[in-house]
Amino acid sequence: MSGPRGRLQLVAAPEDRAREAGGEAGGPIDAELVHGPGPAGRRFAAHAPASPGTVPLELARQLRPGEPVIWWNHKAEISWWPVVWVGLASLVVLGLATLFAPEMWRAPLSEQWKTLAPVLAPALLLGGREWLSRRAVLVTDNSVVVLDHRGRPQRLAFRNVRRVRRDLLTGGILLEGAEVKLRLPPQLAEDAREAIASQTQHAIRGQGEGPDDPLGWLPW
Numbered sequence: 001m002s003g004p005r006g007r008l009q010l011v012a013a014p015e016d017r018a019r020e021a022g023g024e025a026g027g028p029i030d031a032e033l034v035h036g037p038g039p040a041g042r043r044f045a046a047h048a049p050a051s052p053g054t055v056p057l058e059l060a061r062q063l064r065p066g067e068p069v070i071w072w073n074h075k076a077e078i079s080w081w082p083v084v085w086v087g088l089a090s091l092v093v094l095g096l097a098t099l100f101a102p103e104m105w106r107a108p109l110s111e112q113w114k115t116l117a118p119v120l121a122p123a124l125l126l127g128g129r130e131w132l133s134r135r136a137v138l139v140t141d142n143s144v145v146v147l148d149h150r151g152r153p154q155r156l157a158f159r160n161v162r163r164v165r166r167d168l169l170t171g172g173i174l175l176e177g178a179e180v181k182l183r184l185p186p187q188l189a190e191d192a193r194e195a196i197a198s199q200t201q202h203a204i205r206g207q208g209e210g211p212d213d214p215l216g217w218l219p220w
Helices: 014-020 080-100 102-106 109-132 186-200
Strands: 028-034 041-045 069-075 135-140 143-147 153-157 163-166 173-176 181-184
Touching (some): 041 069, 041 186, 080 102, 102 109, 135 186, 143 181, 153 181, 173 186, 181 186
Antiparallel strands (some): 069 135, 135 143, 173 181
């Protein structure tokens, strides 16, 4: 009779070992703490920008089973300094107008608004843009997910992007699909682009007509 058999040992497949070692370019990796001259955070995928930390519950709920997080960030606060500076510039213009034409304040209120509206409009429009820019953006291995300032989620797959435009409401980027429009604030648009590029840099594209992207924003 033969001797006792040795215990079976499970060995990971070569492709799994390569993935665990980070050899698969652009693939998800364990969250890596990022330190350096730039902002600190966590990197969830190779070649992707750092995220500010753990994914918030509101964004995590939008993930599908097994879907990896590549990058996320959010603009939660209004940047008041640009609004204040534009408002001060408007007051300076209004003061100069008062100095050279003080009689404008003796006009009826309905007439005064015709003068005040163009002067105050830039600060009001900038404040409205900052308000609308408050949103969270998450990039997975195949889609972009956005939560707007009201917490409403929208999702658009990379392959379903049809048009790329400059967004007039937020000053950032507008990604348009067949039925979905995603608005990326200017503070988050560049990092979102880098995250998308980390997942599409090795993708093979067909010879058909691609998205309408006059800005050249898409990384493919």
